[in-house]
Amino acid sequence: MSTTSSRRRFLSTALRTGLVVGAGSAVLAACSEATPASTPVGAGSPVAPANSVPAGSIPPSADPVLTGEQALARLVAGNARFVADRDERLDEGVARRVAVSKGQHPFATVLGCVDSRVPIELVFDQGLGDLVVVRSAGEALDHSVVGSLEFGVAELHTPLLVVLGHQRCGALDATIKAIDAHQRTSEAGQIDYLVETLTPAVRQVAGKPGDRLTNAIHANVDLVLAELRKSPVIAPLEKSGKVKLVGAYYELDTGQVVLT
Numbered sequence: 001m002s003t004t005s006s007r008r009r010f011l012s013t014a015l016r017t018g019l020v021v022g023a024g025s026a027v028l029a030a031c032s033e034a035t036p037a038s039t040p041v042g043a044g045s046p047v048a049p050a051n052s053v054p055a056g057s058i059p060p061s062a063d064p065v066l067t068g069e070q071a072l073a074r075l076v077a078g079n080a081r082f083v084a085d086r087d088e089r090l091d092e093g094v095a096r097r098v099a100v101s102k103g104q105h106p107f108a109t110v111l112g113c114v115d116s117r118v119p120i121e122l123v124f125d126q127g128l129g130d131l132v133v134v135r136s137a138g139e140a141l142d143h144s145v146v147g148s149l150e151f152g153v154a155e156l157h158t159p160l161l162v163v164l165g166h167q168r169c170g171a172l173d174a175t176i177k178a179i180d181a182h183q184r185t186s187e188a189g190q191i192d193y194l195v196e197t198l199t200p201a202v203r204q205v206a207g208k209p210g211d212r213l214t215n216a217i218h219a220n221v222d223l224v225l226a227e228l229r230k231s232p233v234i235a236p237l238e239k240s241g242k243v244k245l246v247g248a249y250y251e252l253d254t255g256q257v258v259l260t
């Protein structure tokens with residue numbers, strides 16, 4: 001058994017049993033998959049079309065059998081509520097907190113930017129236990145980000161993985177400026193790591209018509225998806241139909257998430 005696979009098996013076992021794995025001050029909190037018997041489960045429940053779905057009409061996300069398409073429809077419906085300023089936030093109260101305290105069945109894993117204007121749960125009008133959210137500037141990938149996304153789809157079994165770029169992303173804008181100036185963004189720290197990571201997206205759209213930043217943001221989502229499809233954990237899940245991978249773009253001006 002390889003070191004990697006034994007480590008992963010250990011992690012998987014620890015997560016199933018609720019064991020907390022500590023390493024110095026960093027603690028990987030246990031995330032038991034067990035669902036209390038009292039938790040409502042709406043197996044195979046239909047998902048109504050966007051613009052017409054109050055959150056309360058959909059069973060809590062304890063539903064373990066959503067397909068990727070159903071999960072995506074739930075996100076789309078939640079974003080429609082957000083855009084229309086009809087957020088329901090029914091999954092944020094005490095009852096929900098108690099319901100998910102002993103177990104979780106999130107229905108989507110989402111990678112988004114750290115931008116303060118793009119809080120993932122809010123723009124999709126979702127609550128406690130609904131989403132596995134990973135955020136990094138410009139959705140930049142590193143080992144921790146990829147590992148966290150793998151954790152979402154492989155250990156928490158979300159049937160959907162979304163990479164969400166957004167309008168006027170400052171991380172990609174900074175990358176463009178650094179490339180044009182032929183200089184680093186800082187002498188110390190890790191911001192240049194982000195710039196280096198995002199540089200391929202900017203290079204890819206050089207000379208293309210349209211807004212350069214917007215083009216780079218879209219190219220970045222595509223590159224991130226392509227990179228995630230190289231993951232030995234994510235790739236087979238997508239191939240077998242257990243996980244749906246989707247790119248998306250959040251418009252700051254409208255609040256709307258557009259699938260790409």
Ligand SMILES: [Zn+2]
Pocket residue numbers: 113114115137138166168169170171172
């Ligand atoms: Zn951003």
